[in-house]
Amino acid sequence: xxxxxxxxxxxxxxxxxxxxxxxxxxxxxxxxxxxxxxxxxxxxxxxxxxxxxxxxxxxxxxxxxxxxxxxxxxxxxxxxxxxxxxxxxxxxxxxxxxxxxxxxxxxxxxxxxxxxxxxxxxxxxxxxxxxxxxxxxxxxxxxxxxxxxxxxxxxxxxxxxxxxxxxxxxxxxxxxxxxxxxxxxxxxxxxxxxxxxxxxxxxxxxxxxxxxxxxxxxxxxxxxxxxxxxxxxxxxxxxxxxxxxxxxxxxxxxxxxxxxxxxxxxxxxxxxxxxxxxxxxxxxx
Amino acid sequence: xxxxxxxxxxxxxxxxxxxxxxxxxxxxxxxxxxxxxxxxxxxxxxxxxxxxxxxxxxxxxxxxxxxxxxxxxxxxxxxxxxxxxxxxxxxxxxxxxxxxxxxxxxxxxxxxxxxxxxxxxxxxxxxxxxxxxxxxxxxxxxxxxxxxxxxxxxxxxxxxxxxxxxxxxxxxxxxxxxxxxxxxxxxxxxxxxxxxxxxxxxxxxxxxxxxxxxxxxxxxxxxxxxxxxxxxxxxxxxxxxxxxxxxxxxxxxxxxxxxxxxxxxxxxxxxxxxxxxxxxxxxxxxxxxxxxxxxxxxxxxxxxxxxxxxxxxxxxxxxxxxxxxxxxxxxxxxxxxxxxxxxxxxxxxxxxxxxxxxxxxxxxxxxxxxxxxxxxxxxxxxxxxxxxxxxxxxxxxxxxxxxxxxxxxx
Amino acid sequence: xxxxxxxxxxxxxxxxxxxxxxxxxxxxxxxxxxxxxxxxxxxxxxxxxxxxxxxxxxxxxxxxxxxxxxxxxxxxxxxxxxxxxxxxxxxxxxxxxxxxxxxxxxxxxxxxxxxxxxxxxxxxxxxxxxxxxxxxxxxxxxxxxxxxxxxxxxxxxxxxxxxxxxxxxxxxxxxxxxxxxxxxxxxxxxxxxxxxxxxxxxxxxxxxxxxxxxxxxxxxxxxxxxxxxxxxxxxxxxxxxxxxxxxxxxxxxxxxxxxxxxxxxxxxxxxxx
Numbered sequence: 001x002x003x004x005x006x007x008x009x010x011x012x013x014x015x016x017x018x019x020x021x022x023x024x025x026x027x028x029x030x031x032x033x034x035x036x037x038x039x040x041x042x043x044x045x046x047x048x049x050x051x052x053x054x055x056x057x058x059x060x061x062x063x064x065x066x067x068x069x070x071x072x073x074x075x076x077x078x079x080x081x082x083x084x085x086x087x088x089x090x091x092x093x094x095x096x097x098x099x100x101x102x103x104x105x106x107x108x109x110x111x112x113x114x115x116x117x118x119x120x121x122x123x124x125x126x127x128x129x130x131x132x133x134x135x136x137x138x139x140x141x142x143x144x145x146x147x148x149x150x151x152x153x154x155x156x157x158x159x160x161x162x163x164x165x166x167x168x169x170x171x172x173x174x175x176x177x178x179x180x181x182x183x184x185x186x187x188x189x190x191x192x193x194x195x196x197x198x199x200x201x202x203x204x205x206x207x208x209x210x211x212x213x214x215x216x217x218x219x220x221x222x223x224x225x226x227x228x229x230x231x232x233x234x235x236x237x238x239x240x241x242x243x244x245x246x247x248x249x250x251x252x253x254x255x256x257x258x259x260x261x262x263x264x265x266x267x268x269x270x271x272x273x274x275x276x277x278x279x280x281x282x283x284x285x
Numbered sequence: 286x287x288x289x290x291x292x293x294x295x296x297x298x299x300x301x302x303x304x305x306x307x308x309x310x311x312x313x314x315x316x317x318x319x320x321x322x323x324x325x326x327x328x329x330x331x332x333x334x335x336x337x338x339x340x341x342x343x344x345x346x347x348x349x350x351x352x353x354x355x356x357x358x359x360x361x362x363x364x365x366x367x368x369x370x371x372x373x374x375x376x377x378x379x380x381x382x383x384x385x386x387x388x389x390x391x392x393x394x395x396x397x398x399x400x401x402x403x404x405x406x407x408x409x410x411x412x413x414x415x416x417x418x419x420x421x422x423x424x425x426x427x428x429x430x431x432x433x434x435x436x437x438x439x440x441x442x443x444x445x446x447x448x449x450x451x452x453x454x455x456x457x458x459x460x461x462x463x464x465x466x467x468x469x470x471x472x473x474x475x476x477x478x479x480x481x482x483x484x485x486x487x488x489x490x491x492x493x494x495x496x497x498x499x500x501x502x503x504x505x506x507x508x509x510x511x512x513x514x515x516x517x518x519x520x521x522x523x524x525x526x527x528x529x530x531x532x533x534x535x536x537x538x539x540x541x542x543x544x545x546x547x548x549x550x551x552x553x554x555x556x557x558x559x560x561x562x563x564x565x566x567x568x569x570x571x572x573x574x575x576x577x578x579x580x581x582x583x584x585x586x587x588x589x590x591x592x593x594x595x596x597x598x599x600x601x602x603x604x605x606x607x608x609x610x611x612x613x614x615x616x617x618x619x620x621x622x623x624x625x626x627x628x629x630x631x632x633x634x635x636x637x638x639x640x641x642x643x644x645x646x647x648x649x650x651x652x653x654x655x656x657x658x659x660x661x662x663x664x665x666x667x668x669x670x671x672x673x674x675x676x677x678x679x680x681x682x683x684x685x686x687x688x689x690x691x692x693x694x695x
Numbered sequence: 696x697x698x699x700x701x702x703x704x705x706x707x708x709x710x711x712x713x714x715x716x717x718x719x720x721x722x723x724x725x726x727x728x729x730x731x732x733x734x735x736x737x738x739x740x741x742x743x744x745x746x747x748x749x750x751x752x753x754x755x756x757x758x759x760x761x762x763x764x765x766x767x768x769x770x771x772x773x774x775x776x777x778x779x780x781x782x783x784x785x786x787x788x789x790x791x792x793x794x795x796x797x798x799x800x801x802x803x804x805x806x807x808x809x810x811x812x813x814x815x816x817x818x819x820x821x822x823x824x825x826x827x828x829x830x831x832x833x834x835x836x837x838x839x840x841x842x843x844x845x846x847x848x849x850x851x852x853x854x855x856x857x858x859x860x861x862x863x864x865x866x867x868x869x870x871x872x873x874x875x876x877x878x879x880x881x882x883x884x885x886x887x888x889x890x891x892x893x894x895x896x897x898x899x900x901x902x903x904x905x906x907x908x909x910x911x912x913x914x915x916x917x918x919x920x921x922x923x924x925x926x927x928x929x930x931x932x933x934x935x936x937x938x939x940x941x942x943x944x945x946x947x948x949x950x951x952x953x954x955x956x957x958x959x960x961x962x963x964x965x966x967x968x
Contacts, residue, residue, distance in 0.1 A: 549927050
């Protein structure tokens with residue numbers, strides 16, 4: 001069997017599944033967003049749905065909010081994850097426990113974490129009650145609003161809670177396969193701890209950090225259930241908006257939901273392409 | 286282990302086209318048939334009943350009590366499917382119709398009313414015309430316009446009532462001994478007590494009906510608003526409504542910068558004393574919440590002097606259900622005096638009957654009259670004295686959309 | 696190895712403590728709620744305790760246990776399918792160079808970049824036509840969309856470090872392709888299969904929107920039930936279901952923990968997007 005045939009056979013199932021399910025779904029979504037649904041007799045594509053979406057001020061607020069959530073969560077998680085990996089790669093008391101808890105966290109679904117954060121950080125949640133116990137506040141309204149709030153603090157906290165272990169495990173694996181040698185050499189040549197990290201280790205782990213961050217960004221941008229549990233009502237995040245439109249009893253909202261979905265897909269692809277380009281350039285320089 | 290096997294078998298049988306033993310997808314054949322024949326055809330069948338699944342007591346009433354009766358007396362299996370929002374079930378039927386699934390639908394029955402009913406009727410998604418065949422249909426008072434019309438849309442034999450409900454407020458008598466008891470009083474109270482009140486954002490079902498109360502107040506009463514949608518009347522009342530709601534916005538919880546997404550969030554706020562008042566379309570919920578420990582037992586519900594809106598909720602059979610006979614039997618059971626009595630018991634549900642209790646048997650009536658409602662639940666008769674009708678669905682959508690545009694986006 | 700200075704060691708210990716507490720914290724109120732009968736502000740602990748939430752959750756009516764087995768079954772199916780499809784794809788991407796490789800990589804990894812909901816709305820229509828909505832098989836298929844890329848990524852990473860020389864030796868000694876695979880290839884790539892399988896399982900395990908849209912409420916997995924109850928404000932039942940929901944993941948982790956460290960090289964695959 002020739003090499004080329006082998007390769008094609010190996011890749012065929014995966015390409016088929018993704019091609020049909022993913023790209024097929026995307027294609028149908030695009031078609032319906034243009035109001036093109038032969039099944040129920042709509043055969044003239046038009047841009048009405050897109051016009052409606054782009055004319056709605058909520059769409060822009062929603063995009064800003066979703067971007068803010070994804071960006072802030074990703075950056076903070078990546079920074080903390082690197083710090084945590086640095087901590088965990090050396091032996092110390094409690095290292096085994098923390099490693100185990102990191103991995104444990106990976107198995108806890110986002111929805112559970114979101115509910116937990118809700119119970120902890122709402123104005124009548126555990127932290128608020130602690131504050132009341134300590135006499136810092138008297139009424140729930142006095143406690144700062146961290147869930148259902150315009151800055152999506154609760155949502156970001158939940159993403160940080162889940163993504164720090166995710167990025168951390170990847171970075172840690174990276175660090176362990178890189179080993180200590182490079183830094184040891186740098187230190188022996190007189191570099192300080194920080195310099196060894198910044199100029200030797202960081203560039204080496206950066207591709208892994210980047211890759212993990214891209215996955216985190218894409219996930220946090222497109223997630224539905226976490227903002228549904230912790231998010232403010234207006235503006236809602238883009239996926240929540242799209243889902244609301246799709247399940248609206250008014251059928252005219254369907255193409256709009258599809259249009260939003262297509263916009264989400266395109267925006268994600270663009271943002272991540274920009275992100276990768278910018279940082280790859282950064283690595284090379 | 287056997288559970289896994291069971292699920293495996295279930296999964297594989299789902300792959301093959303499901304064949305109900307007594308496939309009764311053809312509705313026209315069932316209409317007019319006598320009841321015993323219907324029961325025979327229904328035997329051995331299954332009913333997939335899609336209903337809101339967020340209440341454990343309702344789930345138990347349906348699955349255990351009603352399901353038990355169906356199994357023991359009729360040989361029918363009841364499959365309760367819990368959903369978060371009724372519109373999910375509507376969307377399933379809609380999607381099936383769009384794809385040409387005409388007689389093997391996955392939904393046999395939906396607990397429904399209002400806008401969802403209108404959507405289904407408009408989309409031709411409902412099976413109609415059979416309700417006279419149900420023996421217990423005689424227990425329903427179809428002369429009552431509030432029952433014969435579902436949010437202003439004539440029922441016309443397309444659905445069967447299950448329970449009645451009427452909007453009521455609740456306060457914690459230990460914290461707020463003198464709550465406002467009418468809409469004007471409420472508006473003044475909000476201004477005098479900033480941060481103590483809010484309402485769920487439409488299109489949440491309960492938030493939307495609260496806004497409708499303000500709408501009625503702005504329009505000077507509900508009389509002018511009855512009947513089909515009138516743009517002029519709507520604009521007039523809506524303009525005043527948005528002014529009122531925007532005026533009180535800064536004095537709401539979180540200064541009105543955000544509203545609770547759904548009624549359960551409002552209930553949380555109320556339980557934790559973040560706000561002083563809550564409300565619900567079904568006052569029985571207050572009793573259940575006190576029993577579950579969610580609210581303290583000083584919580585009391587009450588109606589408004591200027592009236593609160595009432596409605597009926599129904600069950601409906603989609604056009605493409607393959608188990609229509611079994612679904613008919615289920616509806617008949619739900620309408621029976623015994624089932625309505627059981628449902629009215631405070632520690633089961635406390636729901637108001639959808640039938641006329643004085644048309645049932647003497648024992649059922651006696652038991653019904655002997656029910657002591659939960660102290661936190663306002664008496665249905667008291668509420669009924671000031672019952673306001675619901676608007677037709679077009680008004681409702683317009684109000685919801687108007688709220689989003691004029692209040693939320695401000 | 697030098698002893699770390701005291702300042703650094705203190706930072707390590709303190710950060711370690713903070714991390715431990717932070718990681719466990721959100722799960723605590725859930726556990727407490729499952730035993731609570733009423734827990735209102737400002738009480739630090741529930742006003743009353745009760746087992747009613749657990750009684751309901753474990754009862755037949757609630758369908759929680761049925762849902763548990765169903766969710767496990769779906770996740771196992773999705774994982775197995777991902778392994779069957781992802782291992783060959785990973786081999787092709789990890790071991791071979793060919794024209795169009797970058798394009799193929801982009802195609803297979805596209806679901807990681809584009810959020811599932813964007814595609815699910817469109818897929819819903821396709822599936823209705825195919826009669827796959829409201830079926831378990833439909834849900835398994837749609838779960839493949841997010842799980843397959845992760846599996847492929849991990850396997851590509853493993854295969855990139857894989858030396859085909861051993862296979863060639865075995866073949867030249869007369870072993871059939873099947874025996875070669877079973878005795879030579881499989882043991883070498885097993886760490887990747889385990890890590891990839893774990894991630895695939897977890898991704899399917901936590902799916903909500905895809906299951907809701909395609910399963911149409913007929914396929915009731917645990918996250919759907921959980922969402923039902925959190926939306927209706929029954930925090931006690933929510934807590935109980937949440938406890939049940941995290942259990943299988945924990946169990947599987949305990950069985951596969953060793954593979955998640957860096958020494959197996961499997962996790963490194965994630966650094967190769």
